[in-house]
Amino acid sequence: MPIDVPLLLDQTRALLGARLSHAGVTVRITEVEAYAGETDPGSHAFRGRTNRNAVMFGPPRHLYVYFTYGMHHCANIVLSQDGSAAAALIRSGEVVDGVHLARQRRGSAVDRDLARGPARLTQALGLTLADNGVPVLSALPKPVDEDAVVLHEVAPAGALESGPRVGVRGPGGDGALFPWRFWLAGDPFVSVYRPAAPRPRSGT
DNA sequence: CAAACGATCATCT
DNA sequence: GATGATCGTTTGG
Numbered sequence: 709m710p711i712d713v714p715l716l717l718d719q720t721r722a723l724l725g726a727r728l729s730h731a732g733v734t735v736r737i738t739e740v741e742a743y744a745g746e747t748d749p750g751s752h753a754f755r756g757r758t759n760r761n762a763v764m765f766g767p768p769r770h771l772y773v774y775f776t777y778g779m780h781h782c783a784n785i786v787l788s789q790d791g792s793a794a795a796a797l798i799r800s801g802e803v804v805d806g807v808h809l810a811r812q813r814r815g816s817a818v819d820r821d822l823a824r825g826p827a828r829l830t831q832a833l834g835l836t837l838a839d840n841g842v843p844v845l846s847a848l849p850k851p852v853d854e855d856a857v858v859l860h861e862v863a864p865a866g867a868l869e870s871g872p873r874v875g876v877r878g879p880g881g882d883g884a885l886f887p888w889r890f891w892l893a894g895d896p897f898v899s900v901y902r903p904a905a906p907r908p909r910s911g912t
Numbered sequence: 913c914a915a916a917c918g919a920t921c922a923t924c925t
Numbered sequence: 926g927a928t929g930a931t932c933g934t935t936t937g938g
Contacts, residue, residue, distance in 0.1 A: 741930070750930070760923060778920025780931050797930055817933095827931050837922090875930050 711744050711792045719787045720796040721868060721890050727847075727860040728798065731834040732809045735801030735823045739891040739898045741873045743784070745793030750873055750880025750888075753793035763841045764793040771857055773830070773840040780827035783835050785844055785859070799874070799889070800824045802897040803832055825899045867893040874899070 720742040727734050743751040745764065752761045752774065763772040764786055772784040772795055788794035801823040803810045810822045810832040823829035835857075845852055847860035870890050872883025880886055891898045 743930075752930075755924085758924070774930085775922060776929055777931050778922080778929090780929095782930065784930090799930085825931070873930070877929095880930090 711747055711788060711794055713744055716742050716744055716788050716794045717888065719794075720888070722861060722864070723785065723796055723798070723859075724868060724890060724892055725862050725864045727804065727862070728801065728833065729805070729858040729860070730839070731855055733806035733813075733833050734804050735829060735833065736804045736897075737798055737801045738895045739798075739800035739889070741797040741799055741890070742787075742888040743795050743797065744888075745795075748880060748886070749878055750876040750886060751793070751795075753795075754880075757793075761793070764795050765791055766841070768794075769844045769859075771835070771839055771842050771844055773835055773837055775837055776827075781830045781836055782826040783830045783833070783839075797826055798829055799826045800891070800897055800899045801829050801832075802895075809834075820896060824897055865892075866895075869893045 720740050723737050723740050726737050728737055745751055745753040748754055753764045757765050760774060763770055766786065767790050768786050768788060770786045772786055773781055775781055782797060784795040784797045786795050803822045813831055813834055814822050821828060823832040842857055845856050845858045847858055852858060868890055870887045872881060872887060873889045
């Protein structure tokens with residue numbers, strides 16, 4: 709069963725402007741990227757299910773957290789139909805609650821950079837591999853567990869823009885084929901674009 | 913101001 | 926054994 713790409717992109721764009729909360733910090737999401745599972749050369753799921761990406765193959769509205777570069781965590785929300793391995797990487801946001809906590813977690817960063825970038829955002833929210841696979845709850849009338857991950861979707865405000873995904877090499881990084889990075893137009897809390905670097909040579 | 917680079921380890925081949 | 930959906934610092938113009 710092929711992935712419904714238009715649905716995936718709609719669900720990804722719908723995350724813009726939403727509030728994501730965990731462990732005392734809330735961010736307003738300003739930038740996201742769509743990943744279409746096994747059909748997408750940029751996706752961790754492209755080469756099939758592994759222990760790391762297993763959560764992507766599970767039910768939607770769960771968190772896929774991975775560890776990379778020996779020091780960074782990044783967080784995705786699993787989307788679309790069960791088993792399709794579709795997900796959205798949460799790339800940037802503005803801390804709108806729990807700023808003091810976020811500052812503690814982010815060290816000497818200026819406020820604009822508290823959650824601008826996928827690893828920064830994940831650190832500001834206090835998410836780690838321990839949160840891989842946890843459900844993403846909807847905002848409820850009752851207060852939920854302080855350590856739960858909660859997503860509160862709101863009506864998107866303003867225009868959206870799109871472009872190539874960041875840091876993806878090969879066909880998956882081709883902005884003409886996969887213009888699957890979305891952000892709030894003109895928002896200062898959006899990461900700076902860095903083209904995927906060609907791999908450094910080992911010899912000569 | 914921009915470009916280069918080192919950090920540091922889970923995961924996959 | 927190589928690589929990475931990155932970041933912060935350093936280096937150079």
